[in-house]
Amino acid sequence: MNPGSPTEGPLLRIEQLHKSFGDHEVLKGVSLSVAKGEVIAIVGASGSGKSTLLRCVNVLEIPTSGRMYFGGREIDYHRLTQSRAGARELAELRASVGMVFQSYNLWPHRTVLENVTEAPIHVKGVPRADAIAEAESLLESIGLSDKRNEYPARLSGGQQQRVAIVRALAMKPEIMLFDEVTSALDPELVGEVLDLMTVLASQDMTMLVVTHEMGFARHVSHRVIFVHEGEFAEEAPARDFFTSPNHPATRQFLGRILRDDQVERHDVH
Amino acid sequence: MDGIFEYLMSFAAYVPGYAGAFVIAIEVAAVTIVISWMCGLVGVLAKLSRYRVLRYPAEFYIWFIRGTPQLVQVFLVYFGLPQVGLNLDPFVAGALALGVGSGAYVAEIFRSGLLAIPKGQPESAHALGMNNALTFRRVIFPQMIRIVVPALTNEAINTLKNTSLLSTITIMELTLYTQAVIAATFRPFEFYVIVSVLYLLITTVLTQFAKWYERRYALYL
Numbered sequence: 001m002n003p004g005s006p007t008e009g010p011l012l013r014i015e016q017l018h019k020s021f022g023d024h025e026v027l028k029g030v031s032l033s034v035a036k037g038e039v040i041a042i043v044g045a046s047g048s049g050k051s052t053l054l055r056c057v058n059v060l061e062i063p064t065s066g067r068m069y070f071g072g073r074e075i076d077y078h079r080l081t082q083s084r085a086g087a088r089e090l091a092e093l094r095a096s097v098g099m100v101f102q103s104y105n106l107w108p109h110r111t112v113l114e115n116v117t118e119a120p121i122h123v124k125g126v127p128r129a130d131a132i133a134e135a136e137s138l139l140e141s142i143g144l145s146d147k148r149n150e151y152p153a154r155l156s157g158g159q160q161q162r163v164a165i166v167r168a169l170a171m172k173p174e175i176m177l178f179d180e181v182t183s184a185l186d187p188e189l190v191g192e193v194l195d196l197m198t199v200l201a202s203q204d205m206t207m208l209v210v211t212h213e214m215g216f217a218r219h220v221s222h223r224v225i226f227v228h229e230g231e232f233a234e235e236a237p238a239r240d241f242f243t244s245p246n247h248p249a250t251r252q253f254l255g256r257i258l259r260d261d262q263v264e265r266h267d268v269h
Numbered sequence: 270m271d272g273i274f275e276y277l278m279s280f281a282a283y284v285p286g287y288a289g290a291f292v293i294a295i296e297v298a299a300v301t302i303v304i305s306w307m308c309g310l311v312g313v314l315a316k317l318s319r320y321r322v323l324r325y326p327a328e329f330y331i332w333f334i335r336g337t338p339q340l341v342q343v344f345l346v347y348f349g350l351p352q353v354g355l356n357l358d359p360f361v362a363g364a365l366a367l368g369v370g371s372g373a374y375v376a377e378i379f380r381s382g383l384l385a386i387p388k389g390q391p392e393s394a395h396a397l398g399m400n401n402a403l404t405f406r407r408v409i410f411p412q413m414i415r416i417v418v419p420a421l422t423n424e425a426i427n428t429l430k431n432t433s434l435l436s437t438i439t440i441m442e443l444t445l446y447t448q449a450v451i452a453a454t455f456r457p458f459e460f461y462v463i464v465s466v467l468y469l470l471i472t473t474v475l476t477q478f479a480k481w482y483e484r485r486y487a488l489y490l
Contacts, residue, residue: 105393119397
């Protein structure tokens with residue numbers, strides 16, 4: 001696979017995206033181009049704007065200014081959120097953009113299976129039987145078939161998060177957004193979620209991954225972006241990012257993170 | 270022994286009357302509760318709307334209802350509206366006044382339920398392409414109901430007891446019937462005890478239903 005092959009335009013292109021909350025400018029004009037099949041890790045300190053960037057991609061936040069193109073089409077934020085025709089288009093966009101949240105956000109009043117079939121049936125109009133068959137095979141693939149009729153509260157955090165990933169996959173998205181999906185998990189449950197994401201990456205899923213997991217960023221992603229105070233301070237292929245960071249803020253950040261990693265490793269032994 | 274039997278038998282004459290009054294009280298309470306839920310749902314959606322034309326009337330509604338006695342509201346509908354040409358049957362006027370009156374409280378109960386739902390719940394629905402209406406119907410509303418069942422039961426019990434206010438507008442429910450019986454027998458103690466037991470019977474059934482409902486849906490909490 002060759003991410004960013006020039007014959008095919010980028011799947012997602014963001015140009016000069018700004019986002020402010022009140023007086024606080026969270027994103028200060030960031031640009032990004034994501035090729036089909038590319039896995040990009042977005043790292044940086046809390047509050048640097050990483051999550052806001054993801055949330056702008058599926059219009060959970062409306063940028064203050066800037067342009068975004070998905071699959072070659074410009075996303076008109078104003079029209080998508082204001083008109084009836086736009087609402088349909090917004091649903092289509094969101095159906096093609098899967099998102100997984102830090103706090104799983106499974107619906108507690110629906111079983112595992114219902115969580116997965118809900119959107120395919122009610123948003124895409126997939127026949128119920130087909131949606132169930134698809135959901136069952138997805139649950140099978142993550143080893144949770146036996147939990148299909150359980151409510152989310154009966155699952156561990158890691159299991160819930162894997163169901164949340166599968167729920168997004170059931171819509172057959174073209175890109176997946178991961179917003180610190182392992183941050184709320186107990187340490188021993190992080191691995192199973194990262195493993196599933198690694199499998200997805202190996203199946204050429206396009207992924208934007210906001211994460212604090214440097215191992216994942218280093219070994220699974222193709223490119224790493226370091227967000228610092230609302231700007232992309234550094235953007236590099238994964239292998240270069242960790243070995244030869246340029247920006248002083250990156251070096252500082254990596255120094256802090258990697259030292260923490262070593263401390264943790266030390267604690268485990 | 271003979272005396273006790275005769276004493277008990279003296280109540281038998283009122284059994285059919287109480288049965289009728291009991292049914293009327295339940296009927297009016299049922300209609301009132303349904304009206305209050307509808308008013309509550311419309312009220313809360315309007316109050317939380319981003320449009321001022323909906324928000325302001327909803328706020329006025331809740332403000333007015335909470336700030337005036339329910340008895341006055343009943344009088345306003347039953348005695349007041351005919352003056353502007355709206356003559357309502359006592360049952361309709363009573364159920365409407367109590368239902369709209371209770372609806373303001375139900376709206377606030379619904380609002381507290383909505384506020385208790387984490388922001389991530391509608392967000393994950395939106396992220397999957399669900400629009401606002403679908404998100405409300407499939408994700409928000411079912412969770413809100415589970416949260417508000419205890420408070421809603423409490424309000425239903427209040428409504429049921431407030432049907433006694435309708436004794437003032439000629440509806441022959443439990444309280445008015447009891448007053449009529451007392452006027453004829455001069456035995457207020459016994460008959461107010463009897464009517465209390467009848468109210469308790471209904472409220473206890475309601476409470477038990479709410480308990481069962483909570484237990485049944487506790488499994489995913």
